[in-house]
Amino acid sequence: MAKAYRLLRSILNTAVDDGMIKRNPCRIKGADRVDTPERPFATVTQVYALAKLVPARYRVLILTAAFTGLRWSELVGLRRSDIDLDAATVRVPRRVAELDDGSMDEGSTKSSAGKRTVALPLLVMPELRRHLADFVAPEGDALVFTSPEGTGLRRGNFRRSAKWDENKRKAGLPEDFHFHDLRHTGNQLAAEAGASTKELMHRMGHSTVRAALVYQHATNKRDRYIAAEMSRQAKAALDKKKGGRRGKG
Numbered sequence: 001m002a003k004a005y006r007l008l009r010s011i012l013n014t015a016v017d018d019g020m021i022k023r024n025p026c027r028i029k030g031a032d033r034v035d036t037p038e039r040p041f042a043t044v045t046q047v048y049a050l051a052k053l054v055p056a057r058y059r060v061l062i063l064t065a066a067f068t069g070l071r072w073s074e075l076v077g078l079r080r081s082d083i084d085l086d087a088a089t090v091r092v093p094r095r096v097a098e099l100d101d102g103s104m105d106e107g108s109t110k111s112s113a114g115k116r117t118v119a120l121p122l123l124v125m126p127e128l129r130r131h132l133a134d135f136v137a138p139e140g141d142a143l144v145f146t147s148p149e150g151t152g153l154r155r156g157n158f159r160r161s162a163k164w165d166e167n168k169r170k171a172g173l174p175e176d177f178h179f180h181d182l183r184h185t186g187n188q189l190a191a192e193a194g195a196s197t198k199e200l201m202h203r204m205g206h207s208t209v210r211a212a213l214v215y216q217h218a219t220n221k222r223d224r225y226i227a228a229e230m231s232r233q234a235k236a237a238l239d240k241k242k243g244g245r246r247g248k249g
């Protein structure tokens with residue numbers, strides 16, 4: 001309804017400009033606003049629980065999605081040469097889209113901002129090394145994440161092979177939790193770690209601040225951290241003042 005209202009208002013604005021009507025009757029405040037429900041995100045404990053439940057070849061896919069915030073299309077397009085184990089980074093130069101006819105289309109990222117290099121938490125590096133050794137061919141252009149047959153991953157095949165619906169429930173995740181919500185998880189974790197808007201935009205591969213700001217709302221965890229830091233600084237200032245008074249005496 002909100003989109004229809006915006007379209008109608010735009011048409012009537014044109015009618016006003018053309019002198020066909022005197023004023024636009026679409027004047028209801030907030031009628032064009034779409035309230036999109038916030039997507040769920042997983043806790044670190046749930047991420048690792050899910051990673052443990054899925055087949056071994058998908059474990060690092062889950063962890064990488066959750067700790068980098070990469071999109072599905074970016075993850076399935078990663079090649080061995082995109083991973084820098086020494087620098088603990090992953091380069092995102094491309095994406096692979098599954099078309100309506102079932103074919104796989106490999107192309108560049110959605111925008112220039114999508115071409116980026118994202119740092120990986122050191123926590124996942126040992127597992128990534130094992131994954132490359134166990135499941136990835138030695139050639140530089142070998143896909144990092146593949147099916148059991150060694151072919152590129154498709155969403156439907158992954159869901160079935162990973163028993164996604166069953167395992168996400170076992171991991172304590174809600175019924176409506178999608179793979180894309182692991183991206184939300186990564187962005188949320190980065191925001192809670194103190195990432196600035198610009199830093200979030202880089203990790204997410206966005207050129208505008210709108211999406212990044214979604215993850216910078218005040219969370220209870222972050223708010224408690226801020227309050228604790230305020231308390232620490234205030235106490236340090238008071239202790240310093242008391243110390244100064246004792247020194248004068």
